[in-house]
Amino acid sequence: MQDIAQRKLLADGYSPWLLEPTSNERDIVQVVNHNRAELDALVLEHGAVLLRGFDVASVDRFELFANAVSAQKSDYVYRSTPRTSIGNGVFTATEYPPNETISLHCENSYQRNWPLRVAFCCLTAARTGGETPIADMREVTRRIGARILENFETKKVRYVRHYRPHIDIPWQTVFQTSDRSQVAAFCEDNGIEHEWLDDDTLRTSQINQGVAYHPRTHDKVFFNQAHLFHISNLEAALASSMVSFFGEDRLPRNAFYGDGSAFDPADLERIRNAYRESTIAFAWQQGDVLLVDNMRVAHGRNPFEGERKVIVSLLDPYSPDATELHAGDYHTREAAV
Structure with a gap:
């Protein structure tokens, strides 16, 4: 890259690549x-690339950056956290209270499909804290160990959610609709069991992968959110x-194993x-x-x-079950090395 300095951001251990x-x-x-x-090649090699010192001072500029990186965006439907759409394929980062990790x-x-890449932009840095910590999933997977990994790969993960008024995220936000028939159609299309219970409560249950294989590197990685969804x-x-209160x-x-059996609490703690x-x-x-x-x-x-303002764009939607891949996508494109 002409007129761009490149190096590891952090001297020791895993680090994003700095431009x-x-x-x-x-x-x-x-x-x-x-x-x-x-x-593309740098992201594939290092897992994370930090671009610092460039002209990115607004949502519009970040949106143009995201569009230049990838024409393919992931929409944020079947949500698990509160976010606000602020542009074409641009969202606020998860809107949890500032004292929470x-x-x-x-x-x-x-989910069964996900963005292969995620772009973050810091428009306003917090006075203290507010970092976006990261971890190399190859190292996380190694630390989890073969026994637990095999259990997750074989049994998969069942996510069970109950949506009710004023608790967690309402189903209207999760599914981005107030039409129950559209919820039913989405669930049918995505292999999600759903049932309306008493008190306007919706229950959903879905079995998804416990591990996944990177389509470019073929690395096998721990890939689920059991450690987040589980009550522990x-x-x-x-x-x-x-x-x-709820039972x-x-x-x-x-979250449970796909067969409905419970996770070993010690295994979840090892994962965390x-x-x-x-x-x-x-x-x-x-x-x-x-x-x-x-x-x-x-x-x-x-x-x-x-004050902290970090915005996000979800790029290169991918599903391991997809029968067609878009020419030029990150998971098919031959990047220069």
Whole structure:
């Protein structure tokens, strides 16, 4: 890449690859247009590329960047967290209270299709905290170990959710419709069991992958959100209150093996430790853009103080069951090395 300095962001261990301009040419869209094959190759090689010092000061500029990186966007339907659409394929990052930690995960790995890449942009850096920590999923998978990985690959993961008024995310937000017939159609198309219960409560259940294979590198990685959906992800006192109030069979969200059997709590804790022990973080700077391979790198969010605005675009939609692949997509494109 001409007039762009390249290096590891962090000296030791896993690190994003850093790109910084060395001239007055700071138009990030032009950088992508002139170097897209090399940028694709860097993301594939390093899992995450941080573009710093370029002209990205607005939602519109980030949207142009995302469009230059990929013409294919993922919509955010069958949601698990609150977000707001603020552009064409651009969303706010998960809108949880600033004092909360968002555990590391791969985007939409609780679904049967997901974005192969995720682009983040920091428009406003928090006064303190607010990092988007990441982890190399190859290292996470290694730390989880063969026994647990085999169980997840063989049995898969069943996600059970109950949507009711004023608790968690309403079904109207999750499915992006207030029409029950459209919910039924979506569930039918995506292999989701659904049932309307009393008190305007909707129950859904879906069995999805526990591991997945990267379509380009063929790496086998732990790829699900069992550790997030399971009731044990909550603080013990809150989890106990939820069970007492709703009952174990009607919790807002929970996860099991695909055959309905329970996870070993020790296995879930080992999974969470694998993420924690593999995590690295860096401080956001205003205008930073982080482009990650969603199967190679997990992401989360640290608590923060002060105003923070990070926006997201979900790129290169992918399904391992797809019968047709779009020419030029990240999972089929031959990137320059």
